Amino acid sequence: MLRSPRNLCRLVRIAMTLARHDALFWLEVVPGGPALRRIARWATLGMRAVPPDTPAGERLARALQVLGPSFIKLGQALATRADLIGERVAADLAQLQDRLPPFPGPIARLTIEHELGRPLGELFHSFETDATAAASIAQVHFAVTADGREVAVKVLRPGIEAAFARDLDLFAWLAEWIERMVPFLRRLRPIAVVRTLADSVTLEMDLRFEAAAASELAQNFRGDPDYHVPTVDWQRTARRVLTVARIRGIRVDDRAALVAAGHDPRRILTVAANVFFAQVFRDGFFHADMHPGNLFVAADGALVAVDFGIMGRLDRLTRYYLADMLTGFLNGDYRRVAEVHFEAGYVPATQSVDAFAMACRSIGEPIQGRPLHEISLARLLAQLFEVAETFDMETQPQLLLLQKTMLVAEGVGRQLDPGVNMWELARPLIEAWVVENRGPEARARQSVSDLMSIAQRLPDLVADAETIAASLASGGLRLHPESLRALAGGQRHRAGAWPIWVALTALVVAVILAAR
Secondary structure (H helix, E strand, O other): OOHHHHHHHHHHHHHHHHHHOOOOHHHHHOOOHHHHHHHHHHHOOOOOOOOOOOOHHHHHHHHHHHHOHHHHHHHHHHOOOHHHHOHHHHHHHHOOOOOOOOOOHHHHHHHHHHHHOOOHHHHEEEEOOOOOEEOOOEEEEEEEEOOOOEEEEEEEOOOHHHHHHHHHHHHHHHHHHHHHHOHHHHHHOHHHHHHHHHHHHHHHOOHHHHHHHHHHHHHHOOOOOOEEOOOEOHHHOEOOEEEEEOOOOEEOOOHHHHHHOOOOHHHHHHHHHHHHHHHHHHHOEEEOOOOHHHEEEOOOOOEEEOOOOOEEEOOHHHHHHHHHHHHHHHHOOHHHHHHHHHHHOOOOOOOOHHHHHHHHHHHHHHHOOOOHHHOOHHHHHHHHHHHHHHHOOOOOHHHHHHHHHHHHHHHHHHHHOOOOOHHHHOHHHHHHHHHHHHOHHHHHHHHHHHHHHHHHHHHHHHHHHHHHHHHHHOOOOOOOHHHHHHHHHOOOOHHHHHHHHHHHHHHHHHHHHHHO
16 A cells, blocks of 8 residues: 555655766656656756766666666666667666675674574684675675685675565566556566566575576586586575685686786687577576676686576577577578567567568668678667567567677677677587577477477377367366466467467367267
8 A cells, every 4th residue: 555655755766866867868758758857957956976978878877876786787687678778878788887885794794604504613714804896786705614615605785685675666566557557668568577677686685596507507517628617615505695616817808917827818709609609509598697707717718607696598499599580680581580580479470571571681781791790699689679669579588688698798709809709709619509400400300309299198188188078068168267368368479379279179179079
């Protein structure tokens, strides 16, 4: 009952912070927004927190940082939506640093003892009270275990769960109002986007999940000399504490230090491209927070990743969609690019394939014949999402996360070697994967596999048909109202439509059996 008044009061405080940073420029496209912006600017005259010539995206980034952890995460999510906020603002938000002042070391010590149920002296031979890094959700302390191993200990901020819960409730409330009051924005699925953000934050605030993500990533690259993941110390890990082996290396974007240490930037870039390709296409499980502060180069030249709080997953069909779509763009086969979107169910079947193919051509033609180092696949994806708005393409959160990660990876690549496209370095692996997984032989194998799956389910279908036939013979078949609504509603995705075809097939078979 108090939800709306509480959130309205918070909105006023948030609006004041945005106004002081002159970060309400987005109101210009909202009905009545320009007048509201003028009032807000007048109300905060003399209270400006940024110089007047500061770029719009940077003003917004600074305001979000002042507003706190949840808004930093929101800004990082908005950085993937160039279709909504423009490329310049999106680029500025992509630089939003997830950094906050550290909380006191004694609080971190108390948290560790409470979570692990043992005195700090029993857990560690030494523990650095001053944090080495502090972000919105947690901070990191270096320590040495009782058996002499150097480790990094990540500790959640006090009260962070309650702070995020309050802000996420506000975001959800706003999303509900947007879907109710602004119908043309429903395509952007604001409620689903907020729910995805909430799920991500929930995982980030249980460090056992981050430990599990690190463990899975390490298993995927077991035996790979070019990519290392710090070992998790499970005995010193709990919900609010994560302990991993301490790593030493040079930040991947510090080109001068890398060259001085004898590393070849081109080789590092090749390794980074291959690793990213393997994570996305081979494993469908990728590090989705690949900013330079989370990737280091060890003395032996291997890449070492840290901070596994944000990870992305892509199922097999989504990976196939990406491979076919990117291949179509690079080969100039825009009809195939369009067909892939319809096959995946991303664009409604009511839209025109030919018209969407023409839209894809408008994106792809400018890159044809250009040197690969001038082509940004991340920007290509962003432009595709922007054009797809015309065709009612629904927001795909997993693809937005991938696009953001690719954007950051390309930025690191340009710092290492501005004359090279990192995706070109991974081209042999990409081509081999496409041939193996999307070539004629692979498609034939998949067709056989699908037929075998259907054959395995046939006895169950026949049994279901016999049951339905018996129900029909004894007075009819009754369906729950929810089932009727689900059948009537239909599904956009082909995979989601499978249960409907099973039900229809079973009904047809039942009628035939009953007739006998």
